[in-house]
Amino acid sequence: AIPLQYGAQYSGKRTDDAMNKWRSNRFGQFIHWGLYAIPGGVWNGKTYNYAAEFLKASANVPSATWDSLMYQFNPVKFDAKQWAKMAKKMGVKYMTITTKHHEGFCLWPSKYTDFSVAGSPYKKDILKQLVEAYNAEGIDVNFYYSVLDWHHPDWRNDIKSPQDSVAFKRYLDFAYNQLKELATNYPTVKAFWFDGTWDNSVKKNGKWTYEVEKMLKEVSPGVIVNSRLRADDYGKRHKDSNGQLMGDYESGYERRLPDPVTDTAVTRWDWEACMTIPENQWGYHKDWTVSHVKSPLELLEMLVHTTSMGGNFLLNFGPTGNGDFRKEELDIATVIGNWMGKYGDAIWNCDYAGMKKEDWGYYTKKKNSNQLNMVVFNWPSSGLLKVRTPRGMVLDKASFVDAKGNALKVEEIADNQYLIQVPVKLYTSPQVIQVDFHQGATNGKYQKAKT
Numbered sequence: 001a002i003p004l005q006y007g008a009q010y011s012g013k014r015t016d017d018a019m020n021k022w023r024s025n026r027f028g029q030f031i032h033w034g035l036y037a038i039p040g041g042v043w044n045g046k047t048y049n050y051a052a053e054f055l056k057a058s059a060n061v062p063s064a065t066w067d068s069l070m071y072q073f074n075p076v077k078f079d080a081k082q083w084a085k086m087a088k089k090m091g092v093k094y095m096t097i098t099t100k101h102h103e104g105f106c107l108w109p110s111k112y113t114d115f116s117v118a119g120s121p122y123k124k125d126i127l128k129q130l131v132e133a134y135n136a137e138g139i140d141v142n143f144y145y146s147v148l149d150w151h152h153p154d155w156r157n158d159i160k161s162p163q164d165s166v167a168f169k170r171y172l173d174f175a176y177n178q179l180k181e182l183a184t185n186y187p188t189v190k191a192f193w194f195d196g197t198w199d200n201s202v203k204k205n206g207k208w209t210y211e212v213e214k215m216l217k218e219v220s221p222g223v224i225v226n227s228r229l230r231a232d233d234y235g236k237r238h239k240d241s242n243g244q245l246m247g248d249y250e251s252g253y254e255r256r257l258p259d260p261v262t263d264t265a266v267t268r269w270d271w272e273a274c275m276t277i278p279e280n281q282w283g284y285h286k287d288w289t290v291s292h293v294k295s296p297l298e299l300l301e302m303l304v305h306t307t308s309m310g311g312n313f314l315l316n317f318g319p320t321g322n323g324d325f326r327k328e329e330l331d332i333a334t335v336i337g338n339w340m341g342k343y344g345d346a347i348w349n350c351d352y353a354g355m356k357k358e359d360w361g362y363y364t365k366k367k368n369s370n371q372l373n374m375v376v377f378n379w380p381s382s383g384l385l386k387v388r389t390p391r392g393m394v395l396d397k398a399s400f401v402d403a404k405g406n407a408l409k410v411e412e413i414a415d416n417q418y419l420i421q422v423p424v425k426l427y428t429s430p431q432v433i434q435v436d437f438h439q440g441a442t443n444g445k446y447q448k449a450k451t
């Protein structure tokens with residue numbers, strides 16, 4: 001192995017209470033909210049199709065002009081309690097909020113900059129209201145923090161001169177102080193979600209990323225940081241020069257999911273996928289006709305897919321500049337919430353079942369139980385659901401979660417191969433079949449092939 005000072009600090013999954021809770025949460029609400037929500041992808045009457053939180057770049061808006069949006073930030077409809085109630089009904093167990101996105105505007109009154117809510121007509125601390133309201137609903141809150149900062153004069157994309165080094169050192173001190181301020185002033189925050197760390201300037205400062213992780217864990221014991229924060233001694237990101245995952249979970253899946261057949265390696269570590277409802281909009285965009293908008297059932301399948309591979313699913317919402325949510329997002333929250341209300345037990349505190357992916361859908365397995373869940377999206381015209389079990393796993397009985405009394409026919413047709421029979425009918429939403437199993441030798445009651 002290559003000797004490293006700033007590489008991975010440990011290997012394997014963390015098994016402490018804080019990480020077990022993070023893992024059991026499974027479903028989270030991402031919220032992107034900042035000055036970009038005011039123009040919402042439209043500048044001087046022109047609609048820009050690219051991600052709305054990048055409008056400053058897409059429309060080549062001068063910094064002074066963009067930054068003056070601070071004087072328009074006054075979300076009169078913002079109601080943290082209402083947001084938290086919507087999240088609770090949707091069935092999320094955690095929420096990740098952008099404390100500061102690439103534009104540099106801070107949703108809390110940081111003492112290290114004037115470019116925050118304190119300088120806006122709104123004035124109040126948005127993070128404080130959200131943390132209190134969501135925690136009151138029993139939902140954990142995590143903080144997203146962009147290291148990339150378009151506003152700060154000392155930010156550099158690369159270090160090309162001694163002057164760059166001096167300036168960027170000032171920037172890294174600023175960011176370090178802001179992060180310490182966040183961890184200190186909002187002690188119930190459970191995790192930090194770092195973004196904007198792909199530039200050479202950050203890759204050349206692996207030590208700083210190591211020191212940030214260390215500081216956060218000293219200030220807030222048990223706190224969790226994503227792999228995206230980290231660069232090692234040689235600028236390697238997410239995984240260090242020895243291929244070891246840095247941070248506490250892998251955060252490379254952005255608007256994409258690992259393949260359930262070819263990417264099962266991800267089940268060996270903790271990971272989280274974050275997902276937009278449109279193709280590529282994190283901040284509020286006035287015109288969602290610019291791309292495909294995922295339906296509730298598309299997103300629900302992604303949540304189940306992610307859980308089936310031992311990952312967390314972070315679904316993004318982009319509130320308007322006034323502090324309310326668009327209809328499409330409210331509808332998605334309602335439909336997913338209704339499903340979670342009935343079948344959330346197949347998501348929360350569930351993990352990878354260690355079984356081969358089948359065409360009809362996904363398996364999840366309740367932690368420390370003999371409860372296997374089959375979440376069925378694709379109904380076979382035969383009415384026969386194929387199940388291949390690992391050696392030593394024997395299926396006993398199966399029934400629909402909302403028809404526990406009606407046992408389904410479970411037929412062992414060959415070594416570790418079963419068929420579960422379901423009525424052939426139109427199912428209008430994904431169903432969950434609960435299967436009881438035990439470890440043991442197969443019953444061998446099927447006809448052995450004639451030798």
Ligand SMILES: COc1ccc([C@@H]2N[C@@H](C)[C@@H](O)[C@H]2O)cc1
Pocket residue numbers: 051053195254274282
């Ligand atoms: C292609 O470059 C980028 C850069 C930043 C992003 C940011 N990461 C997401 C989690 C959002 O915050 C998006 O703005 C996305 C794509």
